[in-house]
Amino acid sequence: MRLLPHSKKTRLAMATLSPLALAMLIFAACCVLSLASGGGEWKLMKRSIGISAMHMALLPNDRVIIFDRTDFGPSNVSLPKGRCRKDPHDQALQTDCWAHSVELDLVTHAVRSLTLQTDTWCSSGALAPDGHLIQTGGFNDGERVVRTFSPCSDCDWAETPDGLAVRRWYASNQILPDGRIIVVGGRKEFSYEFVPKTDPSEQCTYPLDFLSETRDECENNLYPFVHLLPDGTLFLFSNTKAISLDYMTHRVVRTFPALSGESRNYPSTGSSAMLPLILAVNSTQPVDAEVLVCGGAPSHSNFQANKGLFLPASRTCGRIKATDDSPEWSIEAMPLNRVMGDMIMLPTGEVLIINGARKGTAGWGVGRDPVLSPVLYKPDEPIGHRFEVLSPASIPRLYHSSAHLLPDGRVLVGGSNPNMRYNFSGVLFPTELSLDIFSPPYMKLKSSRPRITSIKPGRTLSYSQHFFINIEMKEKAIKGVDTILVTMVAPSFTTHSVSMNQRLLVLTVMGLKGGHDGSYRVECVPPGSAVLAPPGYYLLYLVHGGSPSRGVWVRLR
Incomplete structure (x- = not known):
């Protein structure tokens, strides 16, 4: 098996079609695929881990660190050794003796309670070169905190107040070639900075006008997509636009064409992945990099959903070869509309798109019509043959759900809490404390x-x-x-x-x-x-x- 572009013959055949004929061909192929689902298997792993899996990170010791936020109210698991968190400014519990983070052992499926002292709501993170989890930002008392977690059997969170120069809520992280982590954006923060700080006095931020210029009509462009390109620059995507940023000189070195259609970033939440980088024997040979962006919602969808009108989510994907001299977006149609979908790279080089909704947006109670069927994207196939609809789940995974590739090739799926508190009854979509395992067809x-x-x-x-x-x-x-x-x-x-x-x-x-x-x-x-x-x-x-x-x-x- 090789990951190679589809053949020149196929490309020439597609090029001879008119735009309308091509669109109709893609639509017809996707409709056929949407009716022929069934690959892959679902299995309940844990009925309850005590919290909702809003954030996930896999460590090199085969433990998964999972956490949500500290102001949801009482969770279903207590803190270890009777420890409590005291915060007079907390919006739910000023004295909180409940855990909001756990460690999952993938071998035994045992769950260990962990202690968070500050609010991690809508935060970000990355695995450092030494295997430590570096976790940044959040809400209220957590908005400038940097947290670390070591991969050991009895470790707990270590939190550094003022580890960030400014508050970072809904920011994105990317590890860099020198081992540092860049933290980009956040609500009302149109800049980036680096962690960990080498000196406590290092509180520099670097302005990035691109973030303020790409807000939608509702002033949103949170959780921008960030990918490290093989030329050392960063591909940054926000809603419909993208740039290449030289973070060393703090210059925008390239502006890509806009991706037509709906908005793609929170709350019109789409998903993105950089497709497999195919390396050459000679390390000096250029490496092509393609970025895929799928799903999302109209820019005014969140506003409409809060008034009770739930617009259909996007059904399109954009794919661009960011390393081309003159890159252009190629538009594809997914078999299913999807907002809030997770995009997981599988070991085979295929992409799994999982979780989410067909209507509405991210946010409290504004998503409707859960998408239960994952979709497999096969990047080597020609347009019209890249998607395969897989077996549906039994549990809706909407706002605040997550997914993660496991070492054995399966995918861990958890979370979903589109409510302002833990709410298990009397709501359209109750808070979900369970974990599922999805086995792709290759298993x-x-x-x-x-x-x-x-x-x-x-x-x-x-x-x-x-x-x-x-x-x-x-x-x-x-x-x-x-x-x-x-x-x-x-x-x-x-x-x-x-x-x-x-x-x-x-x-x-x-x-x-x-x-x-x-x-x-x-x-x-x-x-x-x-x-x-x-x-x-x-x-x-x-x-x-x-x-x-x-x-x-x-x-x-």
Whole structure:
């Protein structure tokens, strides 16, 4: 399997169609797909973790840190050792002895209560190169706080007041090649800054007019989409517009064409991913980068929904090759309208779009008609054949839901609380404390699934040294290098349909040996620089016949 653009013959055939004929062809193909759902399986993992999974982050010890906000009122799990949080300004409980964050053990499914002292509502985060979770901002007493969580069995949150120069509520994070994290935007904050601060006196912010210029008619453009491009600049997207930012010189170096149609950022919440970066043997060779933006809602949809009129969500996706000399958006139609959908990169290089609603927007009680069926996006296929509708869930996942790729290739799904407090009855969509597991269709391909037994010289990889993956196959034999794919996936921080720091790299496979006893040795070329793959932890997968191995944690440094 290779991730390659669709053929020149296909492109020429599509180019001969008139715009109207092309649109009708896409619409017809999507209608057929929308009627033929059924792939993948759902399973309830936990009936209750005690809180609603508004934010999720996977750590290299296979624990998932989950949290919501401190001013929801009493959760369904108490703080450990009788600890309580006292805040006279809290809008729900001035003395709060309830947990609003938990740690989930993926092996035992045990849940451990964690202590947050400040409000993390609508905050952001990223996994630092050393494996610590760095978490930024929030609401009220949490708006300038930087929090860290270490991947150990008995660790808890450490919180640094005034760790941010300004308040950051609904901001976005991206890890950088030098290991720092950039924090972009937030409500009424049209700037960016970096964490962690090397000096307590370092309270610099850098203005970014793009954020103020791209607000919709309701003054919204929260949680902008941020992607690190392979030239070292940042692709920033807000509602319908995008730029490339040189964060080192603080200059906008490129303005991309506008994406026509609806707004795409909170509360008209769409989702975005940078498609797989296909790396070359020669690290100096340019790498193409394509960005996908899907879903959203009309810019006035939130205003209308608050008056009781729920407009249909967007059904379109825009895709742009940001590294082209003259990039243009290619428009595609999804099988289903969707707002508040999570976009998860799978080890195969495909994209899973999951959760959300067909009508309305993000916000308290303003989403309607839950989208229960995930959609699989196949970036290598020609337009009109890229979407596959999968098996529907039984639990609606609306505002404040989240999803995350797990090491075994399945997807953890949780949250949904479109209410101002924890509310389990008497409302259209009750608060959801459960966790589901979604198994993509490839989980059924057991005969093709390889098992990584070891990595040589070890699980710490350098940017220049080739490495070897030893694998075992139980049944089907590997017929050649062209039938396998080696991918590295950076774990994301997910909240509000934004998968911050999500990144997938397709490595060059140099050789394949063995096979007589089901054992193979695969030679791989690592990413050539930190611009292509920032330092830190990644899940390494080997894909054979469309089926990924269980991911193995490696550290790139």
